[in-house]
Amino acid sequence: MSFPLPPGSTIGILGGGQLGRMLALAAARLGLDIAILTPDEDTPASRVAKTTFVAPYDDAEALAALAAASDVVTFEFENVPAKVVETLTRLGAEVAPGAKALAVAQDRVDEKSFLNAAGVATVDFQAVNSASEAVVAIGRIGVPALLKTRRDGYDGKGQRWIRDAADAEAAFEALAAPCILEAPAAFVRELSMVAARGRDGAMAAYPLAENHHENGVLRRTLAPAVASAATEAAAIAIAERILVGLDYVGVIAVELFELADGTLLVNEIAPRVHNTGHWTKDGCVTDQFEQHIRAVAGWPLGETTPLARVEMTNLLGEEADAWQTLAAEPGALIHLYGKRRAVPGRKMGHINRLKPL
C-alpha cells in the first residue's frame, strides 16, 4: 500500500454494527469503498458497504479475502482478537489503529499501566488474579473499590463494587476471571475527548464532551462541554500523550473523570470512533467518522471546529419507535442504525439536537 489511499481504494472494517455503518457512510463521501467482515447476515454496516464477508472474525479464508479486498483494515470494536490482527498483518494488510492500541485497550491493567507510564493520571489500581490477591488489594486500596474483569465487559457489565473488605473474595469468585481493583474516583463530571492522529503524526482534538450515563450506558452527551481553557488544554495534552505513546493512527476516545479541583483522570480509552463523539456528525466541520477514515487512509486530518452546540441523546430499545415525533423536531437530526430488532437497552439510534454555539 502507498498512502494516502486515492479515491476508489477500499477500507476494510471488522464489525458490522452502527459504528461500521457510520464509518462506511463517511468513507463513501470521500469516494472510498468499504468491505465489511462480520459474523452476522444483514448487518447495519453491510447494507451500505460495497462488499461483505460473512464469517467469524478468526476465519482464515475470510481474513484472506478481506486482506485481498482492502487497502487498509480498521475495526469498529476494541475486542478484535490479537491473532486476527497478526493474521491480517502476515497477509500483508495494514491494520490501523495497530496491535499495541488494541492490546492496551483490551486489558484494563495494561491500559492503566500504559497510561501511568505515559504520564497520564488514573485512579489507583491493582491487578487481582486470585481471591487472596483481592483481599490484599482491598487492604491497600481500601473500600469502597471497584473490581472489574481485566478483559471484556462493557456498559457496566463484568464489574462489582466491594463496599466491605470481607466481600473481596466473594466478589472475585463471582467474576471468576483475572481482574483489576480500582479505587473510586470522586468525580464531579464525566467528560470525554475524541481525538485523532494521522499517518504523518499530525493530531487533532475535538472539543470536550460532557457525558451522562444511566445504568452504565451512555444516555446523553453535551458538547462542546462548558469547560475552562485549562481543562481543555489538559485534556488535549492527555490525548496527545496517549496517541504518541501508542504510535496511533485513527480516532481514539479518551473517557475522563473531572475531579472537584479540576484534575482529570483517564477512566478508559477506546481505540475507535465512540458514542460520545456522535455529536460531531452534526456539530463539527469534520465528524469523527470522516476523521477516522481520513487518518487510516493517510489523508490530512479534517478540521474539528465546532459549528453548533449539540445535545446527543441515545435512542435505546423501543425509544426509537418514537422516530416520527423525533424526525419532526426542529433543529434536530435523527440517526437510525437500521437494526432489525429493538431489544430493550439496545442502541437503535441517536438524536442530535442543535443549538447555536
Next chain:
Amino acid sequence: MSFPLPPGSTIGILGGGQLGRMLALAAARLGLDIAILTPDEDTPASRVAKTTFVAPYDDAEALAALAAASDVVTFEFENVPAKVVETLTRLGAEVAPGAKALAVAQDRVDEKSFLNAAGVATVDFQAVNSASEAVVAIGRIGVPALLKTRRDGYDGKGQRWIRDAADAEAAFEALAAPCILEAPAAFVRELSMVAARGRDGAMAAYPLAENHHENGVLRRTLAPAVASAATEAAAIAIAERILVGLDYVGVIAVELFELADGTLLVNEIAPRVHNTGHWTKDGCVTDQFEQHIRAVAGWPLGETTPLARVEMTNLLGEEADAWQTLAAEPGALIHLYGKRRAVPGRKMGHINRLKPL
C-alpha cells in the same frame, strides 16, 4: 404501502449515479434501505446500496424485482421513460415524484405551458415541429432566440442560438427533432430554489442559491444567495405554485433567471435533487437528499434553516485529482462520487467551502 414508511423500509431508486449515491447515504442515516436499478455495473450508488438490479430501465423482470423490493420508488434523473413509471405503477409500486412531474420536466414545451398555466412567468416561447415552423416562430419572437430540442439535452447539449432569421431552417435541420424556440432572457443572475413537498402537502424551501455556469455546466453555487426578502418571497411563491400544480412529492429544483428589475422567470425545473442544492449537505440543518427521502417516505419534512454560507464548486474531470490539496483545506468539505474514470468535464465530486452566515 402505508406512509410514513417505518425505518427498515426500502426506497427504490432508478439510476446509479452520484445523486442516487447521496440519496442512499441520506436514507441510511434514517435507517432506510436502498435498492438501485441501473443499467451499469459498479455504479457510485450501488456501492452504498443494500440491493442493486443491473438491467436496462425498461427491463420488465428488473422492474418487477425493483417493485417487489421497494416500498416506494424514486429516481435521480428526469428522463425516466413514462412507460417505466406506468409499469411500476401497474406492479403496485408507488412512484414519487409522479408521472405528471416527469412528463412536464421531459418536454420543454409542456414544461413552459404548465408553468404559464400555473401563473409562473417564463421567457416567451413557441413549439417548432418543422423547419417552416422555425421560420414562423423566429418571425414572431425575433432574433436572437434559442432553439432547443423539446426533449432530452442537458448541460448545454441539444440547443443552438439563432442570431439571424435566415438561419432558422438550418438550425432546425441540425437539431432534427421537435423543438422549442425560446426568447432570450436579459438576466443579470441565475438563481435556483430547491424546495420540497411532503405527502401531507407541507412545503419547505431552501434559501435561494446563486449559480454560475461555464460552457453550459454548473461551475459554482453561492448560497444562501444575497437576495432581498421580496425576491426570496417571490421565489418561494413560484416554487409553491409548481409543487401544488404538479401535486408533487419530493424535492424539486427550480432554475430561475433574475432580471434587472428583480423579476424572476423560471428557466427550467428538475423533478429531483439537484446540483445547485449540493451546498445544503453542509450548509443546512436538513440537506436536500434527506429532504427528498423524507418526502417520498412520507416523513415530516426537515428544517431548511441555513447553518453556514457555502461556496459549492464542482470538481470536473481531472480537477478531482487535486483531492489531497482540497481535502486539506480548512473549513471545506470534499465530496467525491466514486466514479472510476475522470472523463473531461465529468462531474467527479464537489467541494463545499463554509463561511459564517
